Amino acid sequence: MTRTTIAATVLAATALGALGAGLGASSPAYADQRGDHGRAATYLLAGDPVDADNPAGSKFEGIGADERRGRFYVSEVTGGEIHRGQVGVPRTQEWLGGDGVDGRYTARGIAVDAQGRVYIAGGPNGIGDGGVDNGRPDLWVYGANGRLLAALRTPGEDVFLNDVTIGPDGAAYFTDSNDAQIFRVADGRNGWAVRRWADATDTIARETGFNLGGIVLTRDQKAFVVAQGNTGKLWRFTWKDRKVSRVRTGGADLVNADGLVLRGNRLLVVRNFSKRLAHLQLSPDGRKARLVRQRATAPDRVLTTAAELRGQVLYVDSKFDEEVASAPYEVIADPTR
Secondary structure: OOOOOOOOOOOOOOOOOOOHHHHHOOOHHHHHHEOHHHOEOEEEEOOOOOEOOEOOOOOEEEEEEEOOOOEEEEEEOOOOOEEEEEOOEEEEEEEEOOOOHHHOOOOOOEEEOOOOOEEEEOEOOOOOHHHOOOOOOOEEEEOOOOOEEEEEOOOOOOOOEEEEEEOOOOOEEEEEOOOOEEEEEEEEOOEEEEEEEEEOOOOOOOOOOOOEEEEEEOOOOOEEEEEEOOOOEEEEEEOOOOOEEEOEOOOOOOOOEEEEEEEOOEEEEEEHHHOEEEEEEEOOOOOEEEEEEEEEOOOOOOEEEEEEEOOEEEEEEOOOOOOOOOOOEEEEOOOOO
16 A cells, blocks of 8 residues: 655644743753853753653654754654754753654654754654554654644555655655665655655665664765664665665674764764764765774663764663663763763
């Protein structure tokens, strides 16, 4: 069955307002968390209480950065809430509600475009229990003011949208953790729509666990580099003709690769449950990468994704290693602590 677009007339969640005073000044209690140049070393996320409706506590995964406005957005897996923070302000706020708001019960990767529009991957939101299609959206697009612009279904079945990045054309590109596919989302002549942009299932074998995840645009902006977490492989998708090839990494161990961050020619690979952060030197065209070093991340955290914001890389502490997640819930700047 072909999935169709859920009209963007789905009622939007009322934005919780500008960050205002709540994010405009830091609390003295958190003054010691300030980093250099007005940046914070730790950002606190507001989580849900553990109760009958939320027995696992709050767990998090995706992060997207708005460089122009100095903001970042974090997704909550348990419920689908979206949290927003500001550079240098240690407290974040819940920006968008979850638990069914706009059809969202969980959320994964996030990206922000030049206009401040926020793209949210829904993971298994549209799959449902037992793999049965439940009619819910697979992704959402919001304006910088929190207004819902689109709630979309992807074509095909059993799609698990994991991560997202902005392409050279300004469109958003989402990876699928169930199959080797990439989906493109853009606002066109007939409104917002999603289409399958690349299908690499004849090249990349579907393996048990999470397949395609983290995605970045190469330095020359001619290809995407995508992580396949369950195998530890990196794949290159050319933007012009969508050809797929394996990135030559010299046998570097990248199993459990999750979030990717490209800083110049340095590619950071967050290896969630391996609790390692790999630093690779990536060629401008993304064809090859050389391992520079691997370092251990904090042993009591499972870091998932990361994003660079105004010169600082921010990492999400997912709480995936805790059966019942407990506060504090944090985004951190030092992955080793």
